Amino acid sequence: MTENIIDLNQINVEFKDGEKQVKAVTDVDLQVEKGDIYGIVGYSGAGKSTLVRVINLLQKPTSGKVKVNDQDLLALKPEALRQARTKIGMIFQHFNLMKSRTILGNVEYPLFKTKLSKDERLKKATELLRLVGLDQRKNDYPRQLSGGQKQRVAIARALANDPDILISDEATSALDPKTTLSILNLLKQLNQKLGLTIVLITHEMQAVKEICNHVAVMQKGEVVERGTIESIFSTPKKLLTQEFINIATNVGPAVQKVTENPKFQHLSPDQQLVQLNFIGKSTEEPIISTLAKQFNVDGNILFANVEQLHSETLGFMILVLAGKPTDITEAISFLKVNQVRVKLLNQATESEVTG
Numbered sequence: 001m002t003e004n005i006i007d008l009n010q011i012n013v014e015f016k017d018g019e020k021q022v023k024a025v026t027d028v029d030l031q032v033e034k035g036d037i038y039g040i041v042g043y044s045g046a047g048k049s050t051l052v053r054v055i056n057l058l059q060k061p062t063s064g065k066v067k068v069n070d071q072d073l074l075a076l077k078p079e080a081l082r083q084a085r086t087k088i089g090m091i092f093q094h095f096n097l098m099k100s101r102t103i104l105g106n107v108e109y110p111l112f113k114t115k116l117s118k119d120e121r122l123k124k125a126t127e128l129l130r131l132v133g134l135d136q137r138k139n140d141y142p143r144q145l146s147g148g149q150k151q152r153v154a155i156a157r158a159l160a161n162d163p164d165i166l167i168s169d170e171a172t173s174a175l176d177p178k179t180t181l182s183i184l185n186l187l188k189q190l191n192q193k194l195g196l197t198i199v200l201i202t203h204e205m206q207a208v209k210e211i212c213n214h215v216a217v218m219q220k221g222e223v224v225e226r227g228t229i230e231s232i233f234s235t236p237k238k239l240l241t242q243e244f245i246n247i248a249t250n251v252g253p254a255v256q257k258v259t260e261n262p263k264f265q266h267l268s269p270d271q272q273l274v275q276l277n278f279i280g281k282s283t284e285e286p287i288i289s290t291l292a293k294q295f296n297v298d299g300n301i302l303f304a305n306v307e308q309l310h311s312e313t314l315g316f317m318i319l320v321l322a323g324k325p326t327d328i329t330e331a332i333s334f335l336k337v338n339q340v341r342v343k344l345l346n347q348a349t350e351s352e353v354t355g
């Protein structure tokens, strides 16, 4: 049986903004299993930060239940809540390191509240810096480090109290793509090595795709869609989710480029511009050659991308099908039977044939 380390129930958060009442989070349930990496994705203002701040009660909900590590956080006395919070680490976009302390001093800082001796504190801080690959730089100051290195220090500091949960609030948003990937890989390693449960907030589905097992999509304070990473990527239901996935897989820009190209705007009746999404087994089938052999329909590939997500392979393709209109219709039906989602592009309204 799986165990939920985080169990948020019917969470509502309202703010008073002058005369106005702002609903930042509305009726959200969130269950995260121990050892999971759970992504929460949404555009700015969707309520992601407010929701995760409820997990450690940095933000008290207006209503709802907050259970973390089997404890009802809202029922805890201040000292017990302080203890419970030490088991929930947090990292942010802007690192929040102390400029006047060395990086060893930064990582040592949260340990002042423990019973450890100075030697023990320094030993532990050094070990944590080794874990994030920065023990050689321990006497440097934050200003001497790159953004990625500063985030590594922040991660080491967040791990000082041996937390069970790490919340990452847009921690890679200020980093370049290569550094982002190295930080995400570090989080993945920590998840595997320490059994750390990670909640990753981001506006980039790309980051979610790299390391998350589950994802929730937020819009206007609500979770509008959620599921395993494979199910969300293969069969996104909401337009917003499709938009995030199209960006993460480069399909969105490719569709835009192709459909804006005059060459593909006035195709003959013997041609059809389509977007195909392949899932699982269908990515291994020689589908395009089957269309030619069995239906006399040629496929001219304009864009293709294959994504490996844990156990699942997903393929994305844009192509022009060429053949007799009746053959094209039959070919599309064949694709449908073979679990390929087909979207007709360049029609008055883009239409989804299958899925």
Ligand SMILES: Nc1ncnc2c1ncn2[C@@H]1O[C@H](COP(=O)(O)OP(=O)(O)OP(=O)(O)O)[C@@H](O)[C@H]1O
Pocket: 015, 016, 017, 022, 023, 024, 042, 043, 044, 045, 046, 047, 048, 049, 050, 051
């Ligand atoms: N302390 C506050 N007082 C008033 N309104 C707030 C407060 N904190 C957040 N809000 C509002 O709540 C909504 C959700 O904000 P939140 O920061 O949780 O969104 P987000 O998805 O994390 O976006 P971002 O990535 O921009 O932080 C926004 O409309 C925001 O303006």
